[in-house]
Amino acid sequence: MTQEKYTSQIVTARTEWIPGKLFSIVTTKDPAFAFIPGQFARLGLPENPQPDAKPDIWRAYSMVTPPQANELAFYSIVVPDGQFSPRLHDLKVGDAVYIDKTAFGFMTIERFPQGGQLWMLATGTGLSAYLPMLDDPQTWRQFERIILVHGVRQADELTYQDDIARFARSHAASDQQFVYLPVPSREPLAGMPQARITALIESGQLEQLAGASLDPAVARVMLCGNPAMVKDARKILADRGFAPGRRGVAGTLAVENYW
Numbered sequence: 001m002t003q004e005k006y007t008s009q010i011v012t013a014r015t016e017w018i019p020g021k022l023f024s025i026v027t028t029k030d031p032a033f034a035f036i037p038g039q040f041a042r043l044g045l046p047e048n049p050q051p052d053a054k055p056d057i058w059r060a061y062s063m064v065t066p067p068q069a070n071e072l073a074f075y076s077i078v079v080p081d082g083q084f085s086p087r088l089h090d091l092k093v094g095d096a097v098y099i100d101k102t103a104f105g106f107m108t109i110e111r112f113p114q115g116g117q118l119w120m121l122a123t124g125t126g127l128s129a130y131l132p133m134l135d136d137p138q139t140w141r142q143f144e145r146i147i148l149v150h151g152v153r154q155a156d157e158l159t160y161q162d163d164i165a166r167f168a169r170s171h172a173a174s175d176q177q178f179v180y181l182p183v184p185s186r187e188p189l190a191g192m193p194q195a196r197i198t199a200l201i202e203s204g205q206l207e208q209l210a211g212a213s214l215d216p217a218v219a220r221v222m223l224c225g226n227p228a229m230v231k232d233a234r235k236i237l238a239d240r241g242f243a244p245g246r247r248g249v250a251g252t253l254a255v256e257n258y259w
Helices: 085-090 124-129 137-142 161-171 197-203 205-210 227-239
Strands: 006-018 022-028 040-045 057-062 071-077 096-100 117-123 145-152 178-184 219-225 253-257
Touching: 022 096, 040 071, 040 085, 057 071, 057 085, 057 124, 071 085, 071 124, 117 124, 124 145, 124 219, 137 161, 145 205, 161 178, 178 205, 197 205, 197 227, 219 227, 227 253
Parallel strands: 117 145, 117 219, 145 178, 219 253
Antiparallel strands: 006 022, 006 096, 022 071, 040 057, 040 096
């Protein structure tokens, strides 16, 4: 196995957030596997689940757990008739999953300079990329304010809320440093508009809810989730002057297409 580009890890726990739709798995972790919060791993499964079959189907999943944890956790939606996610969902405690030895991705706080506001905009399971960042004290030291926006369809898809609250209690310098905006688009939620993230950006309502300005002079924005949201939000923000970093020049926008 040492010559392979991946390791075999064991599922140690599962969480079924919405039966048959949203779930998380926890796995063992190769001691040599290292990553920066916001990066993702490639998970593999064999197409033909025979003994000693090698993984030949691979998908990208952000780590939910922080780098110092002794385990890895991943958050996923079940794509009906998908080639990978239904099989990942069906793994039981004790089953094997393969994980590439290398972490990937560039949506990390290292992309941004010190100071200002960090806007974390996510839809669905794109939330997972932000969880290890929120569990990292450096994130709270680097930014004066952190605004997490989680867009979903239904309110029961607003997962990891206990963890988000715990991160804020542990790391926020004050109650004003962190804003959490859970936004269902197809179901009313008290105190929140029933709308998509992109519509809230365009109308200015997202800034009103956050009590902060989406101004590239002070704001740094991360986008992670549905490709349509990422594409549309990126264009809206580009028109406001937000741009990814270039070599030697820090940017104001970082993007990850989550599937």
